[in-house]
Amino acid sequence: MLGRVIVIRSKLFCSAVVIGVFVTGSFVAKAQAPQVRFAAGQQGSQNYGVNAALAQALKTSGSINATVQAFGGPTSYLPLANSGELDVAAVVMPDLGDAVRGTGPFTGNALKNLRLVAALFPSPVGLMVRKDSGIASIKDLKGKRVSWGLTAQASLLPYVEGALANGGLTKKDVKLVPVASVVNGVDDVVAGRVDATLFALRGGKVVEADSATGGIRWLPFDTSAEAVRRMQVVAPEAYLVQITPADKIVGAPEPISTMAYDYVLVTGPKTSDAAITAIAKTLREKGADIAKTNKVLGNMTAESVARSYRQIPHHPAAKTALNIKAN
Secondary structure: OHHHHHHHHHHHHHHHHHHHHHHHHHHHHHHHOOEEEEEEOOOOOHHHHHHHHHHHHHHHHOOOEEEEEEOOOHHHHHHHHHHOOOOEEEEEHHHHHHHHHOOHHHOOOOOOOOEEEEEEEEEEEEEEEEHHHOOOOHHHHOOOEEEEEOOOOHHHHHHHHHHHHHOOOOHHHOEEEEEOOHHHHHHHHHHOOOOEEEEEOOOOHHHHHHHHHOOEEEOOOOOOHHHHHHHHHHOOOOEEEEEOHHHOOOOOOOOEEEEEEEEEEEEOOOOOHHHHHHHHHHHHHHHHHHHHHOHHHOOOOHHHHOOOOOOOOEOHHHHHHOOOOOO
16 A cells, blocks of 8 residues: 555656646746847837837837837837837838938937847838829829828928939928828828828728829839939839739729838847847748738738848847848
């Protein structure tokens, strides 16, 4: 009887050891996932949604443990990423370009410590006009009224100039109508106060404007090498994408090329190489799957996350994980 009790206790002890090792191993594995602090715009904003969705997706994948902290906007949180007080932030390229170069809202305060972790997905933008305006190309805007200033979104102004440059125009060739934001520009198209405005092809106001005006249209961009060069002199990180009827973009019933810029993920000088590698590797290997289950993350693919830019350097660990040769 005593021998039997000893055997049973031995088995229980061995089971406990096995279970203990398994549970301890799980906690160790969890603890080894790098802790990463995301910075984002105000709760309820598109930027907060992108950062929160990305943080949750990376956390679910097991590559990192993530928290998200909300701020007023990129002028608030990018300096904190630059100093290393926060780890990463998803931001649109117009804001990052200004931050790195010290232009626009970052004039006199270039954030030279920011590095790319990865591009995320493209955001197509274009020049919206009324369908009945008689304007069929960017060149046709000569002498016309174009929304300008964008005092609340100054980082987008080079993209308006870049769009005009694609058509061989400068701001001197058009009548500049001051607006505070691109949304106000759409309102002015509807009201007949401007002839063209820059806006996102998938923006929420597009359907509203189309209905209110009897139809809007997007002006096609010139895909020639010279036209693209002119555009990128003004907006270096802009590029062209093809829109087809399959994309179901209101105002683009036929195939056209339009401008795009990227949502990107950036980091500062104090984020660990392990965290950057884990994030970049997950985005490269699982980015397309993550996008399928998170509509807010757009058309993220293995190709889109590895896009590089001449003036915006990658973090060395990200460059290695994404197998980027340029930059």
